[in-house]
Amino acid sequence: MHGRLKVRTSAEEAARKKKEQxxxxxxxxxxxxxxxxxxxxxxLDDEMMQITGQILSRNPxxxxxxxxxxxxxxxxxxxxxxxxxxxxxDKDLGFTEQCLMVNPKSYxxxxxxxxxxxxxxxxxxxxxxxLCNKYLKLDERNFHxxxxxxxxxxxxxxPAEDELKxxxxxxxxxxxxxxxxxxxxxxxxxxxxxxxxxxxxxxESKLKEELEMVLTAAFTDPNDSSAWFYQRWLLGYxxxxxxxxxxxxxxxxxxxxxxxxxxxxxxxxxxxxGFNFNPDRWQPVQKGNKYDVAWIxxxxxxxxxxxLQQYIFKCRMSDGxxxxxxxxxxxxxxxxxxxxKFEYEFGAAVIEExxxxxxxxxxxLEYEPDSKWTLLTASLLMRAIDRRGYHTKSLEYLQKLExxxxxxxxxxxxxxxxxxxxxxxxxxxxxxxxxxAIDLSNLNLATxxxxxxMSIAKIVILRNNCLSDRTATKFNAFQFCENLDASYNxxxxxxxxxxxxxxxxxxxxxxxxxxxxxxxxxxQMKNL
Amino acid sequence: xxxxxxxxxxxxxxxxxxxxxKHVEYIANHGNDQNDFEYCMTEFLRMSGxxxxxxxLDLMQQLEKLDRKSIVEFIKKxxxxxxxxxxxxxxxxPHMLYTLSAVQILCIYDCLDQIDVAGVARYVASLQQPxxxxxxxxxxxxxxxxxxxxxxxxxxxxxxxVINVPKAVEFVxxxxxxxxxxxxxxxxxxxxxxxxxxxxxxxxxxxxxRLDCEKLAWWLCERQLPSGGLNGxxxxxxxxxYSWWVLASLTIMGRLHWISSDKLKVFILSCQDxxxxxxxxxxxxxxxxxxxxxxxxxxxxxxxxxLLKVNPTFCxxxxxxxxxxxxTQIISV
Numbered sequence: 001m002h003g004r005l006k007v008r009t010s011a012e013e014a015a016r017k018k019k020e021q022x023x024x025x026x027x028x029x030x031x032x033x034x035x036x037x038x039x040x041x042x043x044l045d046d047e048m049m050q051i052t053g054q055i056l057s058r059n060p061x062x063x064x065x066x067x068x069x070x071x072x073x074x075x076x077x078x079x080x081x082x083x084x085x086x087x088x089x090d091k092d093l094g095f096t097e098q099c100l101m102v103n104p105k106s107y108x109x110x111x112x113x114x115x116x117x118x119x120x121x122x123x124x125x126x127x128x129x130x131l132c133n134k135y136l137k138l139d140e141r142n143f144h145x146x147x148x149x150x151x152x153x154x155x156x157x158x159p160a161e162d163e164l165k166x167x168x169x170x171x172x173x174x175x176x177x178x179x180x181x182x183x184x185x186x187x188x189x190x191x192x193x194x195x196x197x198x199x200x201x202x203x204e205s206k207l208k209e210e211l212e213m214v215l216t217a218a219f220t221d222p223n224d225s226s227a228w229f230y231q232r233w234l235l236g237y238x239x240x241x242x243x244x245x246x247x248x249x250x251x252x253x254x255x256x257x258x259x260x261x262x263x264x265x266x267x268x269x270x271x272x273x274g275f276n277f278n279p280d281r282w283q284p285v286q287k288g289n290k291y292d293v294a295w296i297x298x299x300x301x302x303x304x305x306x307x308l309q310q311y312i313f314k315c316r317m318s319d320g321x322x323x324x325x326x327x328x329x330x331x332x333x334x335x336x337x338x339x340x341k342f343e344y345e346f347g348a349a350v351i352e353e354x355x356x357x358x359x360x361x362x363x364x365l366e367y368e369p370d371s372k373w374t375l376l377t378a379s380l381l382m383r384a385i386d387r388r389g390y391h392t393k394s395l396e397y398l399q400k401l402e403x404x405x406x407x408x409x410x411x412x413x414x415x416x417x418x419x420x421x422x423x424x425x426x427x428x429x430x431x432x433x434x435x436x437a438i439d440l441s442n443l444n445l446a447t448x449x450x451x452x453x454m455s456i457a458k459i460v461i462l463r464n465n466c467l468s469d470r471t472a473t474k475f476n477a478f479q480f481c482e483n484l485d486a487s488y489n490x491x492x493x494x495x496x497x498x499x500x501x502x503x504x505x506x507x508x509x510x511x512x513x514x515x516x517x518x519x520x521x522x523x524q525m526k527n528l
Numbered sequence: 529x530x531x532x533x534x535x536x537x538x539x540x541x542x543x544x545x546x547x548x549x550k551h552v553e554y555i556a557n558h559g560n561d562q563n564d565f566e567y568c569m570t571e572f573l574r575m576s577g578x579x580x581x582x583x584x585l586d587l588m589q590q591l592e593k594l595d596r597k598s599i600v601e602f603i604k605k606x607x608x609x610x611x612x613x614x615x616x617x618x619x620x621x622p623h624m625l626y627t628l629s630a631v632q633i634l635c636i637y638d639c640l641d642q643i644d645v646a647g648v649a650r651y652v653a654s655l656q657q658p659x660x661x662x663x664x665x666x667x668x669x670x671x672x673x674x675x676x677x678x679x680x681x682x683x684x685x686x687x688x689x690v691i692n693v694p695k696a697v698e699f700v701x702x703x704x705x706x707x708x709x710x711x712x713x714x715x716x717x718x719x720x721x722x723x724x725x726x727x728x729x730x731x732x733x734x735x736x737x738r739l740d741c742e743k744l745a746w747w748l749c750e751r752q753l754p755s756g757g758l759n760g761x762x763x764x765x766x767x768x769x770y771s772w773w774v775l776a777s778l779t780i781m782g783r784l785h786w787i788s789s790d791k792l793k794v795f796i797l798s799c800q801d802x803x804x805x806x807x808x809x810x811x812x813x814x815x816x817x818x819x820x821x822x823x824x825x826x827x828x829x830x831x832x833x834x835l836l837k838v839n840p841t842f843c844x845x846x847x848x849x850x851x852x853x854x855x856t857q858i859i860s861v
Contacts, residue, residue, distance in 0.1 A: 002767070004814045006801070021565035028568060036619045062572045064620040067667055111669040141761070147716050178762040182717045185706040201706065223533070225750065225762050233706045239740050261737035291737040407752045410785035411745075414861070447861055470782070473860050 031055050035068065044072040053095060060099040060106035070115060082121045089120035097131070104135060110144045114151060125156035133166075140170060141179050150183075160190050175217035178226040185233055199241055201233075204347045210234055211353050215360065218373065222364065228373040235380050236344035244325045245293070246337040247313050248434075248456035248480055249275060253501065254297045255479050256282070256315070257452035259340055261291035268316040273308060273334070275301060285455070285476040293452040294477045298501075301333070330434060335456050339429045342422050343384055354385050370404045383419070391423055413446040413466070421449050429453065437461050441485070451477040463507070464488040472496040478503075487511070534765045535753040536811050542798035546827065548588065548834055550805030551820060555581045556593040558817055566816075574617040575606060579629035580821040586636055586845050587824055587836045600642050603630045611654070612647025613665070623665045624655060628677040631684050636848050640685060649687040652678050660695030661713075671712045672703050676725035679732045680842060683854060697735050700726050708743030720751060720760040724773040728841045731780050731857045741781045741859060748774050749786035756791030757810070767809045768799045768819045771826035776840040779829055782861040789830050796823050 009017070031051050038048050049072055052065040073092060077085045093116055099109040117123040132149040135142060153163055164187045170180040185201075192206035202210070211234055217227035245257040254275070256264065264282045281299065284292030311327040311334055327336040346354065361378040364371060379397035382390035398416040402409045420443040428438050437459035445465035451474040454460055460481050467489040476498045478484060484503060488510035491497070497506070558581055559567055570577060578599055585591050606615045606626070613622025614630040627648060634640045655663040655678070662674035675696055682688045702714045703726065709718025710726035723744065730736050751758040751774050757766025758774045771792060778784050798811045799819070806815030807823035821843075828838040837846040841856040849856070 002809050003765075006808070006812060006814045022563070025563055025565055025568045032571075032619070059569060059572075063623065064572065064615075067621050067665075070667060107669070111667070114669075115667060141764075143711070143717050143719060143761075147712060150715050176763055179717055182705065182707070186715050229707060229747070229750075229762065239742065290734055407754075407756075407788040407791060408749050408786060410783075410787070411749050414783075414786070470785075470860055 028055065028059075035065070039068060039071075044068075044075040048072050056109075057095075057099055057102065060103050060109045063108050066108045066112045069112070073116075074119075086121050089116050092116055100135070104139060104142055105144055107144070110148055113148070117152075117155070123155070125152050128152040129156055129158060136170070140174065140177050143179065146179050146183065160187050163187055164191060171217065175220050176224040176226050178229065181226055181230040185230065200236065200344060204350055207234060207346075208350050208353050211350070211357065215357055218377070219360070219364065222368065222371050222374055225373065228377060231377055232380060235384050240340045240342075242317065242319065242323070243340075244313070244315060244323050244336075244338060245340065245452045246335070246456045247325055247327060248333065248335040249301060249327075250333040250480075252298060252300050253479065254299070254301065255285075255294060255455050256296075256313075257294035257455045257477065259293075259452070261289070261293050262317060263291050264295040264315075266318055270314040270316075272310070272312050275313075275334075285479060286473060294455045294479070296479055328432075335434055337429050337453060337456060339426055340450065340453065342426075343387060346384065351385060354381050357381055358385060372401065372405045375401055375404075388423070391419070395419060410446070413444075417443070417445040417447050418449045420445065425450050425453055428457075434458055437483075440465070447471045448474040451475075454478060454481075456480050459483040459485075461485045462489065464510075466490055469493050469496045472498065475500065533753065534759070534763055535755050536757065536766060538755055538794065538798045538811055542811060543800045543802055544794070544797055546797065546832065546834060547800050547802065547805060550800070550802070551807075551824070552585065552588055552590045552593060552805075554801075554805030554815065555585050555817065555820060556590075571617050572620065573626075575603070575614065575626035575629040575633075576616065577817055578602070579632050580817045582633050582636055583844055584817070584821040584824050586848075587828055587838060588834070589836060591636070596637055599633065600637060600639060603633060604643060606630065607643050607647065608651075609644075609647075611666075612644060612649070612651035614643075614648070621665060622651065624652070624662065624674045624677040624681075625664065627651060628681050631681050632842070632844055635684050635852060636844060638848075638851070645685050645687075648681060648685060649690045652681055653690040656691050656696065658695075660692065660697070660699030662696070672700055672710060672722050672729070673712065673725050675700050676729045676732075679729055683732050684842075684852065686852075693733055697730070697733055697738070700729050701738055707747050708740045709747055718747065718761070720748065720758070720770050720773040720777070723748065724777050727777045727780050731841045734857050736780070736857050736859055739781065741783070741861075745778055745781050745783040745786055748778055749783070752787045752792065755811075756788065756793070756795035758787070758792065758795075765810065766795060768796055768807050768826070769809065769822040771796055772822035772829075772843070775826050775829050776843065779840040780856075780858055782859040784829070793827070793830055796826055799823060 031054060035048065035051055049069065052069050055062060056065050069092065073088060077088055080088060093113065096109045096113045099106060103109070117128065129152055132145055132152065135145045164184070167180050167183050167187065170177055188206065189201045192203045194200035194203050214227050214231045214234065218231060240259045243259045245259050248255050265279050267279060269279065270276065281297045282295040283297070285294040285296060286292055311329065312324055313327055313336065314322055314324045316322050325336045325338060327334040358378060358381040361374050361381065364374050365378065368374065375397050379394040382394040395416055398412045402412045421440060424438065424440055428436065434456060435458055438454055438457050439461045441461045441463040443465060445462065445467055447467065448471050455477045458480060460478055463485045467486065469491055472491065478500050480502055481500055482502050483505040484500065485507040486497070487507040490512055491508065492512040494513055561567065582591065582594060585593055603614065605618050608615065608622040611622050614627040615622045616626045631648065634642060657663065661670045662678045663670060664674045678691060679688065679696065682691065703710045703716065705711060705718050707718050709723045711717050711719060712722050727739065730738060751760070751770060753759060753766050755766055758770040759766050760770045760773065775784065778786060799807045801808060801815040804815060806817070807819040808815045809819050824835060825838050825843055828835040829840060839846045839849050839856065842849060
């Protein structure tokens, strides 16, 4: 039961209402009784249509009655010619429309309409499109009607261009219309696909136009979220594409990690330096995972015999594509890593537009410094324009958001951690020396991202952050880590740090373990 | 045009503690008066109504307040001997939704053997389509809700192998949108209820890695309004049932900390009816059994100490799933 206000009524009024309800219950029971009896006797006739109609027009959720009407129509239609058949179906279309007027969110009534149109001899799909226009005028967020619209425009073969036009009109009438923005996000990739990259939803030139349009919408009312969501989609935030992240092979341990979780046991691995074995040997770093970002094999490998110009590690993944990485030789084997793509790379025209938008956001912030959506969008624009140059400033905005939008404090803290890690990781990958520490200390980290890229590092410093027990499982990826500094964080459960095979030094002082727990931890460390 | 946030005001007079005994009474008495108007008019979803009541009372460890025997007898009468599906009520037609409710109740009562389990499996399998989707019943309505029902039912009765799981996964993923969320069918708008169904589906089928969790969980945490309540889509009013759909999805994705639990608790508790017990959709509205379960379920996810732990995927007490040795996938961040 939704949206029914509890009202205090007088005893008299309550008694009157009760009486009225008693009559309704009686009528309903009598009607249902008659229906079930007739159904049992196979009497799928006009009377059945009439009684089911009476009940459904008051309560369209009684799903069985819709089924009975379908049975009636099928039976009655058997003996009719095409024209008479069509008018039988049309009559019931009229009936569903009546029901939808009372309850425009009835699953049963909408589906019945689809069923009629798919079963009648000559469906009039154009009329249905017009019906959608009418209902969406009454409620532009009715998702039943939007779904129905997509069903009928396909049947009526309405071109996507026309639907985009309809969508644009709807948005211009009211920017606060998430349903229309959603539909837009479905139509544009069909009409304006990206010139080269299938990962990007729409072409650069269309993107520029859309950015202009959405900013106007967003600035019309900066507190309305619909347009801002769309803007974020245009900026292309998303998870990275599937790729190899890092590889390291030493005498007794090999690790292969990936940008996304995969099932490595279904992949084919090939190298040009004799490192080949049964895919079943790979184990996910987190025990029991079917899909994981990092996989290991513990074995003894014959390394260093060959002297090639290039050492190539190739992996054919479940998408059927080959992913390859060039490895370098190091003192105890091979290693390689690929820097992840953190954002889309836009062309000059789009970047120019993004710069204009950032300027507009900053102007707005002068008048409304606490405008949440403006702050968030500005920080995202900065990352899209010049991630490194705006690093500090974009993090400042997130810090501010943690305060003014405190309901979502946890989200902003995680996002800030991600951005902070990206910067350090990128620099670490660029310098390329495995023995140099990944220094993530003093960054206010609430969680860890990109742990698969750190899987080949020797020294990981996480000192003085806000990491808590929930992030400890991420340490499973640190298979080659010999020195892990997790001191001055918020870890509190002893034993929460997973076993890391190569670990020689583990620093955990300054966490939230109880005294008792500290002793047990010391034991754990002794056993390293 | 001034933009007005769709939200509610919670006055200081609204309840701040869980009215435990009132709710027990509310659920236990639900349906005692067979001639009650609301009760009679909701006959078409009776089986789910019983599941909501049974689960809510079990979370409060008061299951003995309901008559197990008559409930099990009722379920037996609702199973269709031909198709194997279960109806909402005697005389009504079998449907995927009520088949799930019936199986959930029987699992809580630990007596699945009371119905024709092979028939249930046959029914669910018969509704899978070549594209991997599921009909709700033989009349052909397709919805991701039914994909969730299908894998939930089959996992509870340990017969997931009777359907084509990879195809089913493919269909659910074809309903994923640019905002990371899911709708009822391909190209349909994201909606928190359907997101729950799809995230739950992926958690049951061990395919959570297919989600863009960061994108989706951000969209979900944006459902929290200044009152603390959660809505189901942008610019809509808060509703207690979304406390469940959104919170359960965030829990499965390991991102419960992306919303304010304290504020949400305030909102949920304000939706209690101090006279009759039970929860309503919003502060000040009439209570019903559906919102009562989802209010209690959400409080359990938030760790309320008077409630048993609930499983975020199945919306059943965790101990029931432990007993059945069912593991659902959860992401940790």
